[in-house]
Amino acid sequence: MIARLTRTERSVAMALAVILLLLGLTMAALGDHDPMAVHGFMALGLGVGLVFAVGSVLEEPSPSPARLQQYYDDPIKVGIVLAMVWGVFAMSIGLWVAALMVWPDATFGQAWSSYGRLRPVHTTGVIFAFGGNALIATSFHVMQRTCRARLADQLSPWFVLVGYNLFCLWAVSGYLMGITQSKEYAEPEWYADILLVIVWVTYLVLYLRTLRRRAEPHIYVANWYYLAFIVVVAMLHIVNAAALPVSWTGAKSYPAFSGVQDAMVQWWYGHNAVAFFMTSGFLGMLYYYLPVRAQRPIFSYRLSILSFWGITFFYLWVGSHHLHYTALPHWVQTLGMTFSVMLLVPSWASAGNALLTLNGAWHRVRDDATLRFMFVAAVFYGLSTFEGSFLAIRPVNALSHYTDWTVGHVHSGALGWLAMVTFGAFYSVVPQIWGRPAMHSSRLVEWHFWLALGGLLTYVFALWNAGITQGLMWRTYNDAGTLNYSFIESMEAMRPYYIARVVGGSLFLAGICVGAANIWLTVRGARNHAADRPLAPQAAE
C-alpha cells in the first residue's frame, strides 16, 4: 500500500515517522517516573515501525498516473479493519464490565482490571475507536462517491488514521494505568487531547479539499452531516479539554473549569458528543448507504434540510438536561428541558425521512439483511430520540437520573442505532471496495443480524426494568412516612437484570464476531480494485 504513494509523499511520510519517533523518545525520556513514558514508548515503537515500513519502499518508482482515475480506497480498507478489531475488543471489555457487576471479584486482583478503570476502556473503545474509525472510513468513501472525486491527496488520510488510532491507543492504555481526567467521554489527558486536535484539523482540511474537487455542483446531504460532525466535535473538544498540566513531564493535569461551570461544560460537551459524534456522523452514513442499498432516492430533500439545521442548532442547548435538580441554576435546566423536547421534531424528521425512503422497497428490507440493519437503525434512532426527549422532562428525570434507565437509553442508541447503521454500511461498502460481487456469506450476515437484534432487545429491556425498579425503590415510602428500602436492597434487586445484560451482551458480541469473520473471508478472496471510478478524470496534485 505504501508503494502506491508517490515518491514525494513517501519522503514526507518518512519525515513524519521520524518526528513521531522523536516525539516518543522525548516523552519516554522526560516522563521517567510517570506512566506518560509508557505512551512515549508506544509512539516510539510506532514511529520505528513506520520508518522501516516506509523506508523499505522509499526508492521504488512512483506509481502510474492512471491511479488518479480511480478512487483512493486503501485508507478506507484499513479504517474498516481497524473499526472491526476495535469493535470486537471494546465489546469484549463491555461484556467483562457487565460480568463484574454480577461477579465483582472477576478481576485477577489487579489494579488495572478493576471496574472503574475498565469502564472507560469500554466506552472510549466503542464510541471513539470503533465508532470513530467507522466514521472516518465511511466518510472517505461517501465523500469520494458523492463528489465523484478522488481524495485530495494520498498522505493526509493516512495521517488521520494513524494519528487517530494512536490517540485511541493512548486513551485506552492510559485508563488501565490510571491516567484519566475523569471527564465522561473525554477522559484522555492533555497530550492525547493535543494530538487529537492536530489530527482533527488535518481531517477537516482533507474533507474540504476533497469537496472542492467535486464534479457535482451540489454537496450531497450526507456530507453536511459528516462536516457538522467534524466541525462541531472540534469546537466541543477544544473547550472541554482546556486543562493545565501539573508539569510538562507528567500525565496529570487539572481541568480549567471547576464546580458548576465545569459540570455545564462537561455536559455541553457530553451531550453533543452524543449529538455530533454519535448522531450527526452516523446520519451521514445513513443518508448515503440506506438510499443506495434500497435503490430509492431520499424521500424528501426539504425534510433533510429542516432536520439538519434543527439538529445542528437545537442540540447545543440540551446538555443541561443531565443536571436537573442539581446545583446548576434553574433557568439553565429549564432551557435544556425545553430544547430537548423541541429536538424531537428534527430528530423524527430524520428518522421519518429514512423510513419513508424505504417505501416501495419493503421487499428488499425483508430479503436483504444489510438493508434490514439500516432499517432497524432508523427505527432505534427514532425510539432513542423519543426516549431522550422524554427523559429530559424534569419530573421524569427525577426518577430516571442516576439509575440504569440512563444506561438502557444509551444502549438503545448505541447498539440499536449506531452499531446497527455501521454494520449495514460496512456490509454495503466492503464488497464494493474490495471488488467482490457480494459478502462472502449472506447467511452469516443473517446470523449477525438476528444475534445483534436479540442481544440488543435483551440488553435494553433488562436495563429499562432495572432502572425503573431502582428509581421507584429509592423513592418508595412506607406507612410510617419513612423510606421503605435501604440502598443495599435496591442494589440486590438489580442482580437478575445484570445477569440478563450479560446474556444480551454475549449475543451482541457473538454477532460482531460473526461479522468480523465474514468480512475477513470476503477480504481474503479479494480482487484488487473497486469496480467504480470517478466519471471525470481528476487533476493530479
Place this chain on the structure above:
Amino acid sequence: MALFKAHYNLEKNSIALVIAIILAASVGGLVEIAPLFTIDETVETTEDMRVYTPLELAGRNIYIREGCYACHSQMIRTLRDEVERYGPYSLAAESQYDHPMLWGSKRTGPDIARLGGKYSDDWHVAHLINPRAVVPSSIMPAYPWLASAPLEVDDLSDHLVALRRLGVPYTEDMIANASQDAAAQANPDSAGAGGVVERYGEATTLRRFSGMPRLTEMDALVAYLQVLGQLTQAPYAAQPADTEVLQ
C-alpha cells in the same frame, strides 16, 4: 420558498456551509454557559469554605484514577427522598474548588456527597480492602493494593501551584509546605502537625487514617472520603426551611 432557494446556493459552497454550521452550533453554548461565569448568584458565598489539604487532594486524585465516580455520585438533588436518604442537598459552593467536578451520573453505589464522618476510618479501610467483608452482597470492587502502595508526596506543591493558577486560593505557605503537610496530616504526633491546622483551619482532621504507620494511598483516600461534605457547614444551616425547592 426563498429559504430553500438560499439553501440551494449554500449547498454549493463548502466554506459557507462550514461557517453556517459554526454559527448555528455556537448560540446554545454562548447563551447557557457564558452567563454562568458572570452571574454572581450562580455560586453561593460561604464564610467557612476551605480548600482541600494536600493529603485530601492526593486522595481525590486516587478517587479519580480508580474511577470511583463511575459508580458514586456526589450531588444530592433537591428532591425530598434524596434529602432524607443522603442529607441536605448539594450547593454549588461546595464544589467551587473542584477541578474537575465529580458530581457523577450513575448510582451503582450510593451518593457520597455527605459521607464525611458517617463511618470510622477503620470501616473505610476494611471496606476498601474488601467490600464484601463489610457488606456481604456488595458489588463494589476491592482495592487491596491501596493499603500497600506508598503515597507519592514529592510533587504535591506542583499540584497546588497548578490549582492556584486556575483560581483555587492556595497560599505561598501552603504551596511551600505541601509535602510535609501531607505526611503530617496522617501523623498527628509529628512536629509538622501544628502547621497543618494553622494553614487549613481548626476543622481539619489529623489522624492515622489507614491505621498503619507507613504513609500509603489508603491514608490519602480515606482522608478524602472523610472530608466529603465537610469543607463548609453552609448546607447544614440553611436548608430545612427551604421546602419549596423540594418536590
